[in-house]
Amino acid sequence: MVAEAQVRPGWSGALLIGGASRRMGRDKLRLPFEDGRPLVEVPAEALRRCCRPCFAVGRSRTPGWSLSGFEPLDDALPDAGPLAAVVAALEASPNPWVLVLAGDLPQIGEEFLLELQQRAEDQPQRACLPQSRRGLEPLVAAYPKSLAEEFREALEKGERALRRAIPREKLQVWTYEESREGGRLWDPFCNLNTQEDWDRFHHRRKPKTF
Numbered sequence: 001m002v003a004e005a006q007v008r009p010g011w012s013g014a015l016l017i018g019g020a021s022r023r024m025g026r027d028k029l030r031l032p033f034e035d036g037r038p039l040v041e042v043p044a045e046a047l048r049r050c051c052r053p054c055f056a057v058g059r060s061r062t063p064g065w066s067l068s069g070f071e072p073l074d075d076a077l078p079d080a081g082p083l084a085a086v087v088a089a090l091e092a093s094p095n096p097w098v099l100v101l102a103g104d105l106p107q108i109g110e111e112f113l114l115e116l117q118q119r120a121e122d123q124p125q126r127a128c129l130p131q132s133r134r135g136l137e138p139l140v141a142a143y144p145k146s147l148a149e150e151f152r153e154a155l156e157k158g159e160r161a162l163r164r165a166i167p168r169e170k171l172q173v174w175t176y177e178e179s180r181e182g183g184r185l186w187d188p189f190c191n192l193n194t195q196e197d198w199d200r201f202h203h204r205r206k207p208k209t210f
Helices: 041-050 081-092 110-121 145-156 195-202
Strands: 011-016 054-057 070-073 097-102 127-132 140-144 171-175 179-181 184-186
Touching (some): 011 081, 041 054, 041 097, 081 097, 110 140, 110 171
Parallel strands (some): 054 070
Antiparallel strands (some): 097 140, 127 140, 179 184
């Protein structure tokens, strides 16, 4: 059980678990680390520590799928990508903010998310997207509930790209620089899409989160 003092008031969490894992060839979210934890448990635990309630958006109603501390939530529109998942979370949230994470982030942790929450609250009507060396990161981001209507409208007009649904004047960009420790890059935006990605990461042994 997460201590109440660790949960930041005014925030819901949304874990996006609806991807098909086609490039991996199997359900990547269930891939186990050496300690037995599945990959999805890393971002799930980070959200539990920062938000309440937390939603598992996508296939969480599928038999055999459950995450402790998460409420199952269907996408706002089936098979419509991450934008449909974010719309569902924003509409369901009882709080003014939703912290959104992809389900395949092996290095995401509470410390990073708390900083993201603080930065987002500085501009309360804007989505806060980190910018990594790869570009904007819409699936490790903070969204105000006030964007729900605009996102829903974009979705119903056929938009599927989450980044394009965000009005420019309602976007805050946080330029984030990954850190190095012992010569190794620690990247909170690292995600695992292919078997090769998993093999490379798995050989690093226990994942570090921050």
